[in-house]
Amino acid sequence: MGPVNARSSRVVILGGGPGGYEAALVAAHLGAEVTVVERDGLGGAAVLTDCVPSKALIATADYMSEFETAADLGVHLEDAEGDEVSDAVAELGEVNRRVLALAAAQSADITTRLTEVGVRLLRGSATLTSPTAVHVDGADGPLDLEADVVLLATGASPRVMDTAQPDGERILTWQQIYDLDTLPERLVVVGSGVTGAELAQAYLGLGSEVVLVSSRDRVLPGEDPDAATVIEDVFTKRGMEVLGRSRMAAVERTADGVVVRLEDGREVLGSHALLAVGSVPQTRGIGLEENGIELSPSGHVVVDRVSRTSVRGVYAAGDCTGVLPLASVAAMQGRIAMSHALGDAVAPLSLGVVSANIFTDPEIATVGVSQKDLDEGRADADVLMLPLARNARAKMLGITDGFVKLFAQKGSGAVVGGVVVAPRASELIFPVTLAVQHRLNVDQVASTFTVYPSLSGSIAEAARRLHVTG
Template sequence: MTRIVIIGGGPGGYEAALVGAQLGAEVTVVDRDGLGGASVLTDCVPSKTLIATAEVMTSFDASYEELGIIVEDDTPHIATPARVVGVDLGKVNRRVMGLAQAQSRDISTSVRRAGARVVRGRGRVEPHQGPDGSRAVVVDLADGGEERLTADAVLIATGGHPREIPDAKPDGERILNWTQLYDLSELPEELIVIGSGVTGAEFAGAYQALGSQVTLVSSRDRVLPGEDPDAAAVLEDVFRRRGMNVMARSRAASARRVTRKVNGELREGVEVELQDGRTVTGSHALVAVGAIPNTSGIGLEEAGVALRDSGHIRTDRVSRTSAPGIYAAGDCTGVFALASVAAMQGRIAMYHFLGDAVGPLNLRTVSANVFTDPEIATVGYSQADVDKGKIDARVVKLSLMRNPRAKMQGIRDGFVKLFCRPGTGIVVGGVVVAPRASELIHPIALAVDLNLTVDQLAKSFTVYPSLSGSIAEAARQLQSFKVSEEA
């Protein structure tokens, strides 16, 4: 029987374990913290659960008056500038972590039921292959002792951990990374978010919705510098309109705990110093400046696995590393920091090694989502690709303000953007900025994956009224480009 050892139980690891066991291999998963990894325990599942609460609050705050909803309790009169709803952060976080632990247990049950073995501990790869090409993995067991495993193939799926600023070390109380937020029992009065990438923007928006006064410190010209510029502009406008202090071109140099006077009282807080000498004070600071791959100290380079300067593992499109018999998946590869991509990399690795039919990883068909309010979903080629001449494409952007369902729901911000090839009209990309954009991107993702044309997308029935109707309408507008080109 083929022996496979997987180091890391996140999406890349546990999905690979399910496939490997299904294909008849003897699979052992070495995991330190619980199956699901950071994605389930401290990152994706907890953050999106928190955001679900924030989303309800934002939706209600933004539209209850317009929709004619009357609040009949001791809430201030509708003309009084006060929030209608509040939040018990301790209760929210207990629910967040309860769901994360439940999801981890469900995954563990599924993996064991499939026939894989789970070993709690930290694994490292021995440097040399055996005469039969096998690899040895040594596990420092969680309850003490050591176990030596022999594998015909090893999959590294060790994920990453939060990057730190040297002079802004998290203490878990006032200066926090995103894994420590769920220990808070009370809502931060004034939260300073350092970093305006996806993680920073999501938490900044969520805590603003929950009721914190948020300052977002961005070293770049705009929020979400890696996303569609039109989408980022909409989100930044929404942030500012809702009262967020967005500080562009402001790089944080340090963060330290201070005692400050608030309304005549001395209170614990933080002071963030920027590289230009300015300072920002608040009650708490969240450091969200990216992640570092968990690739050190597990024997990779000694085993012949090539790493990038960033510490990420170099892989090809079927998840192979430079070392025979060693594959890698997930955030430790730096390919695309998404749970869906990690899972696909892990599955592809198993299909490839075990001789099953496999298609190489195609990042052009990956749909991604930023869980802000509104959400930002993307797939395929981007506006940057068009602007840089990487692809010749026609572009249409259609505001949701024209959409009847959006008007009914009080949605004011958002758009649908489609990219298609001139001449053929094949859909090659799209952007959706809207509530539940993560759901609305799916028909565009199918169009990109299956090489559908704007004609086919435009002629598909959509529900009236619906937000998805704007996708078909954007396709119809691209049809007019196609007709004019043919004329």
């Protein structure tokens, strides 16, 4: 398909999450007439029920953990009578109200920004009636839109199993936990992927008893094994019960809580259960298959590296594509789609330079080549892992868990990947990402000044140790 005339083109975007709203900003900047159709609110699940609220909840738990660290640093809290205060208490109703207000404020900011650049916003459900037409059922009645370019950014929703039906009260998906007014006494988290691990630790930090049910040998099975080991050790050290190789068969209500039945016959009792067993794309029943748009067996929209679907003029971005379930990737897919469709300069999506973060405590940040790539022969690199406990700044901050790991290409010394396990690893991964993106070698990284003392000094030190002599 040749590029359309951006100045006279009509762009209709189904979904207002990161893939949709970032695409809308690009299309509006390029001069297109842009309409975004969103059912639940601008920002989508990422802002309203997933990334923003969950990370705000985690940040609250992290803040509470600072009270524990304070004692190790020689700082003790006392009440007015001079008695030591041993525990901070989380009022979950207050916490959740703040979390949801924060999400609503972010959604409002996105709405304001889109309105400022002239994007038309429609609240409702959209169906593709042809590759160039979209039907909207909204509060103001039905509406039919003509489009030169369509972007599908419909996202995904929590996976629900027949034997574990959420009720929003005791059996919860990660989208329902913000309705809780009181802290679960004993929370059973089913699923030890990113969402399960993050929220299990959040509730542990807020004061719940937590049992994590993992069907795999260890938590975070898809992540760097050294990082996952650190996190599992931290979980157990802080009192979480981790049940490995324990596959859930069913979750049911009891008189005063829940019972999680495992396939081996064991039963795990709790006051609440949180289901974190994956997600499903929201691609059914909106006219995609009827209009020839190819879906994968899992129901995801099949796209190429410039976000094109199998139908000319129809693009897709975000979790509905299954490319990589990250808000940053969704946003990049959406931007690429509009640049390609409207004739602007564009570079295809490159997943090799995507940085990602898991917001446990400590956080796990990764970019580029992974340990798994090395172990399975897809990459050949030298590896250096440096424990953070040896870092002077880490000692001052009371950090005892975590490390920096760099992967350097054999011969050239180019930094091709990295892992950081540390508080605020999401910030520390950026210099490693810059190195991977721009093919800096370990000597270039090592010869760049870092502040002393700083956690980033360990990144330079790891690069220094990867210097090849002779």
